[in-house]
Amino acid sequence: MKPVTVYDIAREANVSVATVSRVLNNTAPVKASTREKIMGLINKHQFQPNALARSLIKKETGMIGIILPDITNPFFPEVLAGLEQEARNNGYTFFLCDTGSHNQDSKAQYSRESQYLRILAEKQVDGIIMIGGRIDLAKCSREMAKEVQEVNNRLPVVLINGNLPGGKFHRVMTDQTIGAMQVTDHLIELGHTDIAFIGGYNQMSNTVQRLSGFRSAMEQAGIAMREDWIITGGFKVHTGKALMSELFSRDGRKPTAVVCANDLVAIGAIKYAVTAGLSIPGDISITGFDDIPLAESMIPELTTLSLRCLELGRTAASIMHQLITRNNQVSELTTLQPKLMIRETTAPPANR
Amino acid sequence: MKPVTVYDIAREANVSVATVSRVLNNTAPVKASTREKIMGLINKHQFQPNALARSLIKKETGMIGIILPDITNPFFPEVLAGLEQEARNNGYTFFLCDTGSHNQDSKAQYSRESQYLRILAEKQVDGIIMIGGRIDLAKCSREMAKEVQEVNNRLPVVLINGNLPGGKFHRVMTDQTIGAMQVTDHLIELGHTDIAFIGGYNQMSNTVQRLSGFRSAMEQAGIAMREDWIITGGFKVHTGKALMSELFSRDGRKPTAVVCANDLVAIGAIKYAVTAGLSIPGDISITGFDDIPLAESMIPELTTLSLRCLELGRTAASIMHQLITRNNQVSELTTLQPKLMIRETTAPPANR
DNA sequence: AGCGATCATGAAACCGGTTACTGTTTATGA
DNA sequence: TCATAAACAGTAACCGGTTTCATGATCGCT
Incomplete structure (x- = not known):
């Protein structure tokens, strides 16, 4: 079944296609009676102009x-x-x-x-x-x-x-650099000094920005950075679990707060922490990045940075x-x- | 700056547009030398055929x-x-x-x-x-x-x-009817008889299906339904909170399990329960519907029905x-x- | 050498709209 | 009343491809 075109409408209305086009686009005055006749036919046939043809010449x-x-x-x-x-x-x-x-x-x-x-x-x-x-x-x-x-x-x-x-x-x-600074400052103000950063990819600019903000904040607060507490590796939930596991299975001092590269990683981190018997935020503070819709519905509700x-x-x-x-x-x-x-x-x- | 067309390519190659079209679509044999000449020009000018024009005639x-x-x-x-x-x-x-x-x-x-x-x-x-x-x-x-x-x-x-x-x-x-039955059966097998259903909209077919599955399962198990424990009102997190609040602020007997119309509602329900001091699943069991990706990353992990x-x-x-x-x-x-x-x-x- | 099949290509129609240009009426103003 | 502008409508070109049909060249074969 062939779709109806302006030509069909024009023929049936005894006008030229130009006129049909004009009533379609209100681009020039058309006598009221002709307009109505054409409109009637358009409705009768459920005519829908072909956007391809239109775009082809209109260039939009x-x-x-x-x-x-x-x-x-x-x-x-x-x-x-x-x-x-x-x-x-x-x-x-x-x-x-x-x-x-x-x-x-x-x-x-x-x-x-x-x-x-x-x-x-x-x-x-x-x-x-x-x-x-x-x-x-x-x-x-x-x-x-x-x-x-x-x-x-x-x-x-x-x-x-x-x-x-x-x-x-x-x-x-x-x-995001300022954002990461805000997040880190928040933790520092709470009294944390042993802060880790997990997630993201080194080769990605959002990660370098977030990391750079993290570094700046630490530096400004005069806190020594531990490079081995910065671990990247992805943006997913399982990344968060994996990196936390790596961080906490090491001997020696453990961080009291973890800045995560995004909310999904944070969720994974929380998951790991709880599974490992750590209470949040009692034993460890965790922050996200992005503020996805579910961040405020989680238990506990995720402290994070809204990217709006x-x-x-x-x-x-x-x-x-x-x-x-x-x-x-x-x-x-x-x-x-x-x-x-x-x-x-x-x-x-x-x-x- | 005008984009280059098949005509431009054809002119420069001293061939007709038909030939250009033919090398473009491999639709008929073209002499190797001409083909190469045309291909060269296509690359040289970064020629990109206009999909509108093509679709207009091909009707796809x-x-x-x-x-x-x-x-x-x-x-x-x-x-x-x-x-x-x-x-x-x-x-x-x-x-x-x-x-x-x-x-x-x-x-x-x-x-x-x-x-x-x-x-x-x-x-x-x-x-x-x-x-x-x-x-x-x-x-x-x-x-x-x-x-x-x-x-x-x-x-x-x-x-x-x-x-x-x-x-x-x-x-x-x-x-979804069978799905809701599976969910409900699971709760019944665990020993629940006081089961509520919250979320969704009465006028929506997914809700009536899920509700009907819920009803069938209850009936088959010979458990009397309490119509006042079926409350609808939406598919969002806040819906879950609101409906739970309504359910639990009433006097009298409380359900021991709640079937939620979808995962978001379940998340809201959990949120309410925890806020109200109820432990999950100790005091109350909650199930979702959909199995969104975060369902298995929540704390506690959400029992739900995967819609695949x-x-x-x-x-x-x-x-x-x-x-x-x-x-x-x-x-x-x-x-x-x-x-x-x-x-x-x-x-x-x-x-x- | 002659003939049909195959190859390679071009001319032109076509897809379905929009619009510049032109022409005919009708309305307006001096 | 006549010049002029505005209203209304048609013709045909155009957008940028694809495809049918026709044509000439090439090839294999008898």
């Missing part, structure tokens, strides 16, 4: 591509929700491209990124928003950066919480809209301030 | 639309991940349409669904997958069902865990692919068996 699709590493990590749906909220009003729809960073080697992930970059460009999206993946690499290869650079020359690209060498990308981010995912998303969407509508006033870098959420997993250290 | 876009109520509920990203895993191999990309059921009235949600239904059709997606929303309504209005019906006449629609009156939709679902989100997604994607490629052997209804995940929030009731 109302589609925005989103590339992210793992929709399963609660952080991403949250910023996605923010994106939707804002972009919906401007009539955009989203292409979701999950490069599936979980259970696979990073090589495959980046190749998928390249693949999606190409597909999105071919599909003529109006813009691309990237979160995570290569833009999180502390040292992204020239080649991988160039791919995005080239896309950026043809259409707007917005980076969330990341960057790429050889820049001039539009970015929106929350200041929702606003991150909304801001990115709004910047993207301005970029697409050629509003050139838009600033290249927007920085959001993180917010420390003090809850139940932190307390002064026990005397010993 | 490789795009699948997904309509869901709330990406922020961890259940959905999980099935999304399943969809991606499967569909990626077949070269599909996804339009994500979040109707944003959170913080808004349902009227707005359904109108957004209609809106997205129309947009997706106009954008010529190859198929639409729906989860939640109107397909979860126990009594969906004729009018709302008809909208989907009409879309279904023009392109494949697959429903996940839901249905619509006036059917003949392709569906994939996990048997990942498989749900993969199956839906695979069915959609068959539908798109006109494989008519595909069965209309695929049912997955749920899996009871016994963890730490359930135990025999305390003596009293």
Whole structure:
């Protein structure tokens, strides 16, 4: 069954396709009687204009591509929700491209990124928003950066919480270095000095930022750092368990507080601690990063740093809209301030 | 800066666009020398064919639309991940349409669904997958069902865990009635007889299924139902807290076990119980539904029913692919068996 | 040498809209 | 009353690909 086209409508209404198009888009005056006749036919046939044909000539699709590493990590749906909220009003729809960073080697992930970059460009999206993946690499290869650079020359690209060498990308981010400082300061103020840092990946910029904030805070407080108390290895729950196990199975002094690279790692850390018979926050304080929705519903409620995912998303969407509508006033870098959420997993250290 | 087209390539290579198209699609033999010349130019100019133009004539876009109520509920990203895993191999990309059921009235949600239904059709997606929303309504209005019906006449629609009156939709679902029976049986076997059910919405089919399974199990065990111990009111964490509070602030006998409509509600219920000084599972057993990823990382680990989100997604994607490629052997209804995940929030009731 | 099959390629139609240009009416103003 | 502008509608080009059909060249074979 063939879908009905403007030509069908035009023929049946005894007008030209131009007129049909005009009533469709309200782009020029049409006599009331003709308009009604056409409207009637449109309703009668449930006519739906073909967006492909329209986009082909208008050179705009109302589609925005989103590339992210793992929709399963609660952080991403949250910023996605923010994106939707804002972009919906401007009539955009989203292409979701999950490069599936979980259970696979990073090589495959980046190749998928390249693949999606190409597909999105071919599909003529109006813009691309990237979160995570290569833009999180502390040292992204020239080649991988160039791919995005080239896309950026043809259409707007917005980076969330990341960057790429050889820049001039539009970015929106929350200041994670300051965030990590806030978290660490909070622990120091509680009286902790034996603080460990676990999770993340050394080669990822979010980890280096969080670590750098951690270091700064320790330094400013005049606390000696123990490099062997900084262990990286991932962003998942099991990472948290594994790294805590490594930390606590060692001989000698144990930390009284642990800063985790994100909430999932923190959850794993808590899990380990409780299993090992440690009470939280009595024996050990634990902090997260991201403030995923469940953080405040856990037992105990997780002290963490809100990256303001929702606003991150909304801001990115709004910047993207301005970029697409050629509003050139838009600033290249927007920085959001993180917010420390003090809850139940932190307390002064026990005397010993 | 204008993007380069097949015409540009053709001109520079002194061939016709037909030839360029042929090397692009390997659709007919081309002399090796010409092919190389054209390939060279394609690389030189970073030529990317315009998918809109291609789709316009080929009548296939490789795009699948997904309509869901709330990406922020961890259940959905999980099935999304399943969809991606499967569909990626077949070269599909996804339009994500979040109707944003959170913080808004349902009227707005359904109108957004209609809106997205129309947009997706106009954008010529190859198929639409729906989860939640109107397909979860126990009594969906004729009018709302008809909208989907009409879309279904023009392109494949697959429903996940839901249905619509006036059917003949392709569906994939996990048997939630049996699931609820399994959960309830588990509690009964542990020795519970005072079992409450909280969460969900009466007007939603998933809730009536889960409730019906609950009722059947109770009946089969010969346990008298207390209708005042069945309270609905939502699917969120705060719902769980609120309903538990209502349940436990009443005078008289209290349940020793609570079946929750989903994991988020269960988390809220646990939160309430612990806050109220009840120990879990000592004083009260609590079960969830869905088995979201964090369920097994909580403290205590949540006993829940796995809906096998990942498989749900993969199956839906695979069915959609068959539908798109006109494989008519595909069965209309695929049912997955749920899996009871016994963890730490359930135990025999305390003596009293 | 002659003939059909195969190879390689081009011309042009087509997909389904939008819009610049043009022309015909009708309304407006001096 | 006539010039001029505004309203209304049609023709055809255009967006950037794919594909059918036609044509000439090449090849194998008798």
